[in-house]
Amino acid sequence: MPSKVEPIEIFKQYVPNAAVAYCFELWKKHAFYLNIKQKRATKLGDYRYDPRDRSHTITVNADLNQYSFLVTYLHEVAHLTTQLQMGNKAEPHGSEWKSEFRKIALPMVSTEVFPLEIVIALQHYFKNPTASSCSDPALMRALHGFDTDSPATLLADVSMGKTFELSGRLFIKENIQRTRILCKELSSGRKYLIHKAALVILKTE
Numbered sequence: 001m002p003s004k005v006e007p008i009e010i011f012k013q014y015v016p017n018a019a020v021a022y023c024f025e026l027w028k029k030h031a032f033y034l035n036i037k038q039k040r041a042t043k044l045g046d047y048r049y050d051p052r053d054r055s056h057t058i059t060v061n062a063d064l065n066q067y068s069f070l071v072t073y074l075h076e077v078a079h080l081t082t083q084l085q086m087g088n089k090a091e092p093h094g095s096e097w098k099s100e101f102r103k104i105a106l107p108m109v110s111t112e113v114f115p116l117e118i119v120i121a122l123q124h125y126f127k128n129p130t131a132s133s134c135s136d137p138a139l140m141r142a143l144h145g146f147d148t149d150s151p152a153t154l155l156a157d158v159s160m161g162k163t164f165e166l167s168g169r170l171f172i173k174e175n176i177q178r179t180r181i182l183c184k185e186l187s188s189g190r191k192y193l194i195h196k197a198a199l200v201i202l203k204t205e
Contacts, residue, residue, distance in 0.1 A: 007034050014060070015070045018113045023070070026077050026104070030084070032056035039063040041167050045072040047079035056080050067118055068143045074105040098129045118142045137197040144199065155181055156196035164200040171200075 007027045011020045014036070027034060037045075037059045045060040058076040060069055078101035082090050090096040108114070109122045121142040137156050144154065158164050158173050163186070165171075171183040171192070180193040 010034060010036060014062075014064075014066060015073065016066050016113050019070050019108055022108060023073060026074075030056065030077070030080055032058055032080060035059045036062045044068065045076050047076040047083075049080075049083050056083070065143070065146045065148070067114055067146055070108065070113070071105070071122075071139075071143065074108065075101060078104050093129075101129050102126050115142075115146070117145070140197040140199075151201050152199040153202055154196070155183075155194060155198045155200050158200065158202055163203040165203060166194065166198060166200045170203065 008020070008024045011023045015023055033055065035057065039061055043061075044064060045058065048057045049055075050057070058073070058080065060072050060076065064072060078097055079092070081100045081104065082097045085100075086096050105122070106126065109119055109126070111119055114122065118139075121136070121139040125136050125139045137154060141154055141157075144152070155164065155166075155173065160173055160175075163170055163172050164183075170186040171194070172186065173181060173183050174191070175182040176196070177193065179196060181196050183192050183194050184190070185192060
């Protein structure tokens with residue numbers, strides 16, 4: 001079930017050269033729709049299965065750098081292969097998906113594909129993959145380091161008491177609570193727990 005643009009051309013544009021053939025082989029093997037989306041604030045990509053025609057669709061955001069795009073693509077392919085094996089019996093990011101993600105992604109975890117700092121972060125991440133690469137600050141920091149002309153920074157790297165913007169809203173960083181940080185929204189005064197790996201825009205005084 002090909003996408004409107006030949007996927008090999010998509011991969012040549014969006015992933016490292018050393019990963020193009022592997023990404024294309026995954027697409028040929030599993031025959032899914034591949035759609036490139038404009039930037040979405042709430043997700044980097046997603047996977048959907050339509051039981052009506054048994055079709056599979058994977059989307060990835062177009063604004064990602066080539067390394068983030070590749071990690072996101074492999075993440076979503078792992079959802080597809082988990083669906084093929086387990087149907088709706090598996091948890092979205094349970095042990096079956098973690099096993100599939102490792103199996104699919106590990107052939108790409110080398111310095112032929114990724115810079116060394118990302119390889120190291122991925123090796124650590126794959127000890128226990130989380131629902132999103134965005135949930136791992138070390139991996140997010142490594143991937144974000146290759147963004148071009150991005151004003152964003154990790155919330156974990158913002159100093160306490162500083163003001164930052166997230167999804168068009170202004171917050172003040174207040175207290176660290178495990179993997180999340182308590183922040184106050186300036187307009188409402190409400191407190192929110194925001195993941196420390198969230199990408200935010202630091203506001204200057």
